[in-house]
Amino acid sequence: MNLLMTFIQKAIGQGVAILFGATGEIVTEKSGNLNLGIPGIMYMGGIAGLMGAFFYENGKENPNGFVGFLIAILCTLAASAFGGLIYSFLTITLRANQNVVGLSLTTFGVGFGNFFGGSISKLAGGVGQISVQTTAAAFRAKIPVLSEIPVLGDLLFSYGFLTYLSVVAAICMTWFLKRTRSGLNLRAVGESPATADAAGINVSRYKYIATVTGAAIAGLGGLYFVMEYLGGTWSNNGFGDRGWLAIALVILALWNPARAIWGSFLFGGLYILYIYLPGLSRATQELCKMLPYVVTIIVLIITSKRNKQENQPPASLGNAYFREER
């Protein structure tokens, strides 16, 4: 029972970063932009938040956790939105190929994260390992009273702010896409930009806003990882392939952020299952780590085979829109 509790908690902990990434990518893809730069953007978001908090804590005698918290979030949003802006400018204004731009952005972003993560202490004058305990503590603060409840408290109320924000963001985005006029317009842009354009929707503006917002949301996943998961420090390539898993989750969730919530916890569970399965040798553990990817491949095959209308990606996904080229 105790083991199961820890497993669920850890699975959720693994899932949150993926959920942020997937929510951001869904919003982006709904505008018809397949942003393969999300993994890089998540690195950029993570390191920017960490650097912001680091310079704040280093410069202040008695750093205030709450101020560090705000600075970290702002830096993350700014850096990841900047990543989204590079992507938008190249694909929307300069009409470059989306996959090529996305992959370059991932190369850039991962390098950006690892470079500053590895060199920040040297650039700041050799202070050794970076750690931002005060800010990280603020990110890790549990809900005061509710988390004391046995079992239920551990299961539901023992997480930091960003965990709840990830779920709220996913639900809000589902609501936005399905229930608002702007959401409808955005989906129209992703399905058929020419029709949307004829209906008087500013296609470029929708694409820009959706991509930049999506990138900002995804960046929070990186921040979650460095602050709440790692406790305010950086390890090179520590974030690993979670960004790609986020893109995979978009398919598992069939372009619905609310469905990505349980999907992300499932992915998180699969990601760490090898630790909890008894009787695995080192070699079989490695095979067990394949699970999230294999499950994604199976879902991919099944959805393509069933070919249901409502489960398909946005029709214009991956194509740039040229008004004069119809």
Next chain:
Amino acid sequence: MSKEVKEPLVRMTKRDTIGTAKAWGIRLAAVLLSLVVAGLVIVAITKQNPIQVYLGIVDGAVGTNRRAWVTVRETLALLCIAIGLTPAFKMKFWNIGAEGQILMGGTATAALMIYAGDALPNWLLLVLIFIASAAAGLIWGLIPAVFKAYFNTNETLFTLMLNYVAMQIVTFCIVFWENPAGSNTVGIIGAAGQKGWFPSLFGNIYGLNVVIVLILTLGMYIYMKYSKQGYEIAVVGESQNTARYAGINVKRVIIRTMMISGGICGLAGSLIVSGASHTISTSTAGGRGFTAIIVAWMSKFNPFAMILVSAFLVFMQQGAIQVASQFGLNENASDIITGILLFFLIGCEFFINYKLELRKNRKEGK
């Protein structure tokens, strides 16, 4: 209709054609601009004289005989992968699984080096390595192609996921191959007898790499340009409906092309493992599968342009690694530099395809 029509400040029109010289001029301008920006970034971080930074890059890439050959070796590996990706991308099959195909080829190579290294003469071993690595990459390319052909499964994400499956297969094998025990790395394979290593050719240890990759480059150029299959690939890439109408068996073309693409990427794995690093790890591919996509795309699938683009990228990467280590910074600086270069190179294509026209101050109404 006397109401003044608001004309935007800048408007773009599509160019019909552009002279080769002008197109390359624009590309050259983009390269220069990217060098300036990349230089500024390095200067901002290291606070050094920019001239010195550029000299450091040149020194790092080709400063000594050994460094120059490392640059050549890395260029060849990147070029080989880009050559492998060319037919797939020409067919508009987004094979972003080159990483996995390289790793599978590398794993097959390492397996042969470890298990058959002492039993066979070196030439036979090398022949087996080429066959096995190409076969391993071929299988890894075949799987998504079959699903794409029959169920129209999204190949971008399928091949991407296969990368990570391949990575786990490598870590699985490392458990059995690790040397020394407990290190979780394979170490240099066959260091004593150099079994399964590429032999020196023309007095150079990377001679065989050069020969193999140049043959592949030339072969791919001829295959894409003059063979019937190459033409079929181009037609399928432009429009599957047209291809079907013309009587081309689209399923067969997709599967066959991905077998070629995966096979060459697998061969690149043997080039890296047997011809360069002599070891295997999850970072054997090291992101080159992704960079090669950009190389192939930027070169418009022209194998000779690929030589230039990959040489330029590797030159800057090796230089940046050297500059970074000189200033005690982390080697990931080279990824940032690569990223900046790519953004400019990708962005400049717009100016080749489109022409910007400034608003003219016209008094008379339309």
